[in-house]
Amino acid sequence: MADETVLLGHGSGGTMMKRIIDEVFAASYGSEELAQGDDAAVLPAPAPGERLAFSTDTFVVTPHFFPGGDIGRLAVCGTVNDVATSGAQAKYLSIGMVLEEGFPMNDLRRICETIAATAHEAGVHVVTGDTKVVNRGHGDGIYINTAGIGLIPANRSLSGANCRPGDKVLVSGTMGDHGIAIMSQREGLSFAAPIESDAAPLNHLIADVLEAAPDVRCFRDPTRGGLASTLNEFASQSNVDVVIREDDVPVKDAVRGACDMLGYDVFQVANEGKMVCVVPAEQSDAALAAMRANPYGADAALIGEVTEAATGRGPKVYVETGFGSRRILDMLVGEQLPRIC
């Protein structure tokens, strides 16, 4: 395709749009369903009793390319991970792009190749899509929405509302990598050790854990708001307290150093390739071993427990420090690191 930048005509519904679809989108993440060319993808009937998991996420991250990934990898991982937290096998993705007039076509191709590679890794198919082009000055190059469908086997029921006192809390790896990688790239900060985003599809890791620990209560990926938001959501949904031990939460030295310098609480920094998992105590060893056996879970750790909500205080999350003190871990109120995903 001769066009070097995105033009308004690429969102027109005419032959220019057909060309960008054929030569950029289908050429990278094409599928049998996309090739049908109808307005809706037609997908096979689920097996009897299989429920559907459905989730969506829009990605507005800036910069578009960063150490460890790009907006395309985020867009696939974010929705695949959200779908997988229900215990579903993630199957199908839609991609809706808002492109800004003037966006370099080579950047778009590069992002589409990443989408294709990440979808392949996750084992999901891009089956339907949409492209809009907005005039110069009304976007930020590219925004990507993905929606995803997964199939949930009969008898599986995971929810943040399932946590019970005595359950164990696991994380699949180090906290804060993604947010600090984006922040460093954006602000031109450099650290002794380079910090890379952890963006990764975790659906296979979740499947491995469910195989080893079938009574897992819930998974959630601690994205915006970080570990603090995820644990507070679990506490609130299940009406329990959660207690974690600060020293047991894996954090890379460089990330800890950056957080100290910039004044961030690493527990409130976003991750894009990590899972928090709550599991009955008797299956926690099996779940942890399964996480660690997966390439994306090598640094997995048991970080705390679910306890009864203290009377009259409402559900809370506590952090026990190495000095024996205990503090409340709140959700963020407003915005710490805008547009990290």
Place this chain on the structure above:
Amino acid sequence: MADETVLLGHGSGGTMMKRIIDEVFAASYGSEELAQGDDAAVLPAPAPGERLAFSTDTFVVTPHFFPGGDIGRLAVCGTVNDVATSGAQAKYLSIGMVLEEGFPMNDLRRICETIAATAHEAGVHVVTGDTKVVNRGHGDGIYINTAGIGLIPANRSLSGANCRPGDKVLVSGTMGDHGIAIMSQREGLSFAAPIESDAAPLNHLIADVLEAAPDVRCFRDPTRGGLASTLNEFASQSNVDVVIREDDVPVKDAVRGACDMLGYDVFQVANEGKMVCVVPAEQSDAALAAMRANPYGADAALIGEVTEAATGRGPKVYVETGFGSRRILDMLVGEQLPRIC
């Protein structure tokens, strides 16, 4: 909620985001699934043999409010209609919003109320969503992505690839209303008769037609690129020619006048509440009667036929004029009316 405009913190993953979800989104289009608060909506198992229809669309229309609708009504109708063209019963919607810092909260509430009302009319549930906020100057107030899931009964198979010579071509009403309504609003044009957008959910109309004419080949809503794009897509997918009679295509006088004045071909102007339907000749009367019996199909008309592709010319769409001449109706190349949806 005290905030009068959208702030970056509303997309943070923290308590401000929780508040906008509870007090704006859930307060208007809340559902049981949204209230679960997990990262993916869990939806019931389809009946045995039911396939899934899946589609997505992002809406970047400007202005956000226009005669006959707003961006919220478009966002629901666009995806409901795309899903319904497969013959599916549209069931579930996701909503992903990209809000610009400073967008008036009252405008957002108004749009969310429209989303709720239109979803109610269509009989679909908003089951999952996502909200991102971009900094001032990097959006245009609000962009909305919707993705939708429908269930396709066993044995139903509609596709633009199904058209056969001898089939009849119907439209469910007047062409060009939406594009001209947006254009008039944007440019401050006024006409003797006000022109309103036709934005409407057509899933019930499609169900009525399928009941009356079960062998319908395909439906498609002639949005961007208008009737010209839809008929050329059908011709290309089925490798046939399509011939329509100009005088039989319903067009409102005010829309025709505006198109003449502005130099647009009304067959290339977008519609957001119309269906093109191809049906075997023997069921065309029944299909037309069913369309006309639906409130959104009162002006439905039979406008032409499918014919064998003329040898060596490739699939083409022809328009027969009232003067007995015949012209080729091409797809648009680039953009005629940017950001009309």
